[in-house]
Amino acid sequence: MSSNKQISEFRVRPIGSFDADLEVPGDKSISHRSAMIAGLARGTSTITGFLPSEDCLNTLAAVRACGVGCDILEEMPGFGPTAMRIHGKAMQLEAPAEPIDCGNSGTGMRLLAGLLAGQSFESELFGDESLSGRPMGRITDPLGLMGARIETLGAKPGCAPLRIHASKLQPIRYELPMASAQVKSAVLLAGLFCEGETTVVQPAVTRDHTERMFEAFGLSLSEADNVISIEGGQVPEGREFRVPGDISSAAFWVVAAAARPGARLVVRNVGLNPTRTAVLDVVERMGATVIRRPVEAGGGEPYGDVEIHGAELSGTDLVRAEIPNLIDEIPVIAVAAALAKGRTRIREAKELRVKETDRVATTVENLRAMGGVVEEFEDGMEVEGGAPLKGAEVRSYGDHRIAMAFAIAGLFADGETRVLDTACVNTSYPGFSHHLDAVLRGCRDAAEYALPTRPTNS
Ligand SMILES: O=C(O)C1=C[C@@H](OP(=O)(O)O)[C@@H](O)[C@H](O)C1
Numbered sequence: 001m002s003s004n005k006q007i008s009e010f011r012v013r014p015i016g017s018f019d020a021d022l023e024v025p026g027d028k029s030i031s032h033r034s035a036m037i038a039g040l041a042r043g044t045s046t047i048t049g050f051l052p053s054e055d056c057l058n059t060l061a062a063v064r065a066c067g068v069g070c071d072i073l074e075e076m077p078g079f080g081p082t083a084m085r086i087h088g089k090a091m092q093l094e095a096p097a098e099p100i101d102c103g104n105s106g107t108g109m110r111l112l113a114g115l116l117a118g119q120s121f122e123s124e125l126f127g128d129e130s131l132s133g134r135p136m137g138r139i140t141d142p143l144g145l146m147g148a149r150i151e152t153l154g155a156k157p158g159c160a161p162l163r164i165h166a167s168k169l170q171p172i173r174y175e176l177p178m179a180s181a182q183v184k185s186a187v188l189l190a191g192l193f194c195e196g197e198t199t200v201v202q203p204a205v206t207r208d209h210t211e212r213m214f215e216a217f218g219l220s221l222s223e224a225d226n227v228i229s230i231e232g233g234q235v236p237e238g239r240e241f242r243v244p245g246d247i248s249s250a251a252f253w254v255v256a257a258a259a260r261p262g263a264r265l266v267v268r269n270v271g272l273n274p275t276r277t278a279v280l281d282v283v284e285r286m287g288a289t290v291i292r293r294p295v296e297a298g299g300g301e302p303y304g305d306v307e308i309h310g311a312e313l314s315g316t317d318l319v320r321a322e323i324p325n326l327i328d329e330i331p332v333i334a335v336a337a338a339l340a341k342g343r344t345r346i347r348e349a350k351e352l353r354v355k356e357t358d359r360v361a362t363t364v365e366n367l368r369a370m371g372g373v374v375e376e377f378e379d380g381m382e383v384e385g386g387a388p389l390k391g392a393e394v395r396s397y398g399d400h401r402i403a404m405a406f407a408i409a410g411l412f413a414d415g416e417t418r419v420l421d422t423a424c425v426n427t428s429y430p431g432f433s434h435h436l437d438a439v440l441r442g443c444r445d446a447a448e449y450a451l452p453t454r455p456t457n458s
């Protein structure tokens, strides 16, 4: 196996305990926001650690299509830029010449809609088949209350493409009907273009990257007890910003190590924002040893190294408040649950049904295909762990998290597991196949896991 982008199938066989030392690529949520907020800023920003995944490259292209200049400083060969200088437009975006392609990315489309809703020009956002089936009413409703005019043009009601008409926005106080950082961020971004204070009330703590990045770029906002307010008319100031590694990508190796007694894993320079690290709490509760080594970081995002030591895991119940803080990790947590002794309950997670796939259905289907014992509920699943997993042919259904979660399951299954349709991993984790290959070969040395980057001259 190589790190070739075109790879379309993973063949995985069981491994024994392993000892890996790796760094995952940049955080996807933070990379999207860095391109958008640097694009809105006054002056130049330098972004490092940017994730060159398809989702984030689409967002970068969208921002450039709105007139933002960008010099690429470094790239991951075969994938895309990892460092760049972004010349912000001081909130004065330009009309894109063509409809903007958001690819597979819910984050890209929903946050860009917030950014574009208050412009004096019309724009259009479209995406792939999966994104065209995901609900957009959750952003067109609050943005509509702010005065935006957004048409959903999809064959499925309330779905993309989105046609965003020129509008003047007014601030609102909005109570989020679901715990969604994407909806919160769309409203806060739109709030920048209003006169007066925009307030979002969230039903639970969701990832706070937008709030942190606003502050890092010099904006002031207030935040207490899940009520976040921002005064419109502020202009972010360009700055240097380092994107840490993505804990959601690290989660695949975290589970692989946690569930294998004797295994040891070090993940370096990974984001440790407490609104994202619930997966570490869960594997710790299941019996693995988790050592967190945070780095003292001023402004921006907390990060550090994490070390995992594997054990015989026991089942656990995910608690309601932690669901938004591990939502993307649930497919691989379900794999950990299948490997653990006893029952794991994953409930109140119906948001999983509106991701790249219906992740309740796709996770349950693949776990069962591999011999896992799992009961499906409208809002999640309950996994009865301990049944031996057997190698099988499973599909990703075009969903990157499903592809990677079941590659990890294959490391514990009897015989060969084939995961089909895996090009989708480039949505969030360029280099996953390189890391999988290194783990399968039993590599111990960090150099063998390193993903190459090189400076560019542009
Ligand atoms: O704000 C973000 O960057 C994200 C928020 C989450 O979605 P929701 O806000 O829809 O829960 C998550 O699933 C997605 O991968 C990234």
Ligand SMILES: C=C(OP(=O)(O)O)C(=O)O
Pocket (backbone or CB within 6 Å): 028, 104, 105, 106, 107, 108, 328, 355, 356, 401, 428
């Ligand atoms: C749900 C995800 O992303 P998005 O909503 O941005 O498509 C994800 O990365 O798992």
